[in-house]
Structure formats: C-alpha cells, structure tokens
Amino acid sequence: MFWIVATSVLVGGQSAVESAREKGVPAYVGARTARAALADADRAAWQSFRSGAAQLIGPGQRFRDDITTAGDSLSRIAEVDVGGQAGRDLLRSVNAQVVTYQGLVEQADATYRKGLEDLGYAYLTYASEMLHGDGGLLDRIEQIADRDRNVLNDRHGEVWVTEGAVAAVCAVAAGLLAVLVYVQAAMVRRFRRVLNLPLLAASVLLIGLTAWFAATFLRVGDSFSAASEDALPAFDRTIQEQFAAAEAGARRLRTGRPVGAEGGLDLAAAERAQRPLTARLGGATDTGGLVAGLPAGTAAVAGLAALGVWIRLREYRR
Numbered sequence: 001m002f003w004i005v006a007t008s009v010l011v012g013g014q015s016a017v018e019s020a021r022e023k024g025v026p027a028y029v030g031a032r033t034a035r036a037a038l039a040d041a042d043r044a045a046w047q048s049f050r051s052g053a054a055q056l057i058g059p060g061q062r063f064r065d066d067i068t069t070a071g072d073s074l075s076r077i078a079e080v081d082v083g084g085q086a087g088r089d090l091l092r093s094v095n096a097q098v099v100t101y102q103g104l105v106e107q108a109d110a111t112y113r114k115g116l117e118d119l120g121y122a123y124l125t126y127a128s129e130m131l132h133g134d135g136g137l138l139d140r141i142e143q144i145a146d147r148d149r150n151v152l153n154d155r156h157g158e159v160w161v162t163e164g165a166v167a168a169v170c171a172v173a174a175g176l177l178a179v180l181v182y183v184q185a186a187m188v189r190r191f192r193r194v195l196n197l198p199l200l201a202a203s204v205l206l207i208g209l210t211a212w213f214a215a216t217f218l219r220v221g222d223s224f225s226a227a228s229e230d231a232l233p234a235f236d237r238t239i240q241e242q243f244a245a246a247e248a249g250a251r252r253l254r255t256g257r258p259v260g261a262e263g264g265l266d267l268a269a270a271e272r273a274q275r276p277l278t279a280r281l282g283g284a285t286d287t288g289g290l291v292a293g294l295p296a297g298t299a300a301v302a303g304l305a306a307l308g309v310w311i312r313l314r315e316y317r318r
Contacts, residue, residue, distance in 0.1 A: 016158045024148060028151075032235075039250065042128050050253050063105070090143065108124040152232070169217075181203065213290065234276065
C-alpha cells in the first residue's frame with residue numbers, strides 16, 4: 001500500500017509538472033508573445049507610413065520581424081495543442097486573420113507607393129481595426145492566452161502536487177511503521193529476543209525513505225508554486241509592458257501624433273523574463289532519483305521485514 005500510494009503521488013505529480021512545462025507554459029508564452037508582436041507590428045507599420053519611409057522600405061523590417069515572431073509563436077501553440085478541437089479551430093482562425101492583416105498592410109503599402117496616400121492610409125486603418133477592434137485579432141489571441149493560463153492553474157491545483165498528497169504518503173508510512181513496531185514488540189514478548197536487526201533496519205529505512213520522499217516533493221511543490229505564482233506573473237508584467245507600449249505608440253501614430261523609436265517589443269527582455277520560469281519548472285521536475293529509489297527502497301523494507309519474521313519463526317521451529 002505504501003508503494004502504491006507513494007508511486008501514485010510521484011507519477012501524478014510529475015505528470016502535472018511535465019504537462020505544464022512541455023505544453024501549458026510554451027502555449028501561454030507563445031500566445032502572449034504573438035499578441036505583443038502583432039501590436040508592435042501595427043506600431044511599426046504606422047511609424048513607417050507617418051515618417052514617409054514607406055515610400056522606400058514599405059512597412060519596414062521591424063514590421064516583418066514582428067510578423068515572423070507572431071507566426072513562430074502561433075506555430076509553437078499549434079505544436080503543443082492544449083486546447084482540443086475547439087482550440088485548434090480558434091488557432092486556425094487566428095492564423096487566417098494574421099495572413100489577412102498582413103495582406104491589408106501590403107495593399108496599403110502598394111497603394112501608398114502609387115501616390116494614393118489617402119487610400120493607403122484607409123487600408124492601413126482597416127488593418128489596425130482588424131487587430132484592435134472588439135473581438136478582433138488581439139482579443140482572440142488573448143482568449144487563447146486565457147485558456148492556456150487556466151490549463152496551468154488546473155495543473156498547479158492538482159492534488160498530486162499539494163501538501164495533502166505528501167501528508168497521505170506520510171500517513172501510510174506511519175501506519176506501516178506502527179505495524180513494524182507492533183511486530184517487533186510481539187516478538188520480544190513471544191521469543192524473548194529484545195533486538196531484531198532486520199526489523200529495526202526495515203523501520204529505519206522506511207523512516208529515511210519517507211523523509212526523502214517528503215523533502216523531495218515539498219521542494220517540487222515549492223518550485224512549481226514559485227513558477228506559477230512568481231515567475232509567470234513576472235514574465236506577464238514584462239510582456240504586458242511591451243504590449244502596452246506598442247499599443248500606445250500605434251494609437252498616437254494613428255491620430256497623427258509623433259512617437260519615438262524606442263518601446264514596443266523587446267524579445268531579448270522577454271526571454272530574460274522567461275528564464276526564471278523555465279528554471280523553476282526544471283527544478284519541479286527534478287525528483288533526485290526518487291523514481292528508482294522508491295520501488296527499490298520499498299522492496300528493501302519488505303525484504304528486511306520478511307527476513308526478521310523468518311529468523312524468529314526458524315528459531316521457534318527449532
């Protein structure tokens with residue numbers, strides 16, 4: 001029973017952490033990055049048009065880089081697939097809208113270069129409305145991010161990674177230890193042997209195995225909590241600041257007000273903000289050899305207990 005309960009908690013906990021690390025977090029980070037990249041692409045396009053650079057370079061290299069970043073981020077979401085069929089349908093719709101948005105900006109560029117500036121700005125305005133309008137592209141990507149955040153919250157809330165799961169394993173271990181102590185005491189009364197080394201060793205090994213399990217899982221739980229409650233919000237703040245800066249810049253440019261070249265998407269800063277999150281999740285997957293140690297240790301406890309009983313019974317038969 002001890003082995004079954006402890007292994008169930010171990011497998012369930014690792015499954016929750018691995019799901020968050022391999023699927024939930026990459027999907028969430030991808031959605032947040034794609035949203036910020038598209039907002040910055042809109043800002044870059046407007047800045048190119050307002051500055052007159054569009055006559056020479058079109059919407060500009062920054063616009064193209066942002067579109068590439070958004071496409072790569074959406075592809076990452078598709079690879080991990082945490083949303084089921086409904087999520088895949090939403091993602092396909094978002095990808096189609098990104099293509100449409102890019103086509104409108106290119107149409108604005110082509111029209112603008114022909115000298116039809118007013119029509120070029122009309123196309124560019126329509127493209128911006130696709131992004132920023134109610135239920136527009138940015139809102140739909142935010143729906144994907146909210147879905148992925150809920151998946152992460154569900155994984156963090158699973159019973160396998162709570163202190164209650166560790167307490168359950170410790171309770172079963174305490175029951176097993178009580179049985180070993182009872183057997184030792186019964187044999188002392190029956191066979192007049194004060195010390196049974198195999199049973200004593202089984203008890204000590206069980207205590208050590210339980211302490212190892214509890215310490216490991218409490219550390220895993222702390223790392224998982226730090227990732228979910230500290231590192232992920234820190235990444236959120238960084239990417240949200242970039243999104244807000246891009247939004248504010250695009251809004252000013254759409255109304256004809258100037259903005260500086262600074263601000264907007266900074267992938268290097270976003271990656272730096274993501275590193276603590278990756279490190280915390282990596283720490284949550286490190287069980288320190290418990291996967292192999294748990295069955296081996298449990299088998300050793302069982303073997304020592306059986307040996308202790310067998311030794312006394314053999315003496316009794318003599």
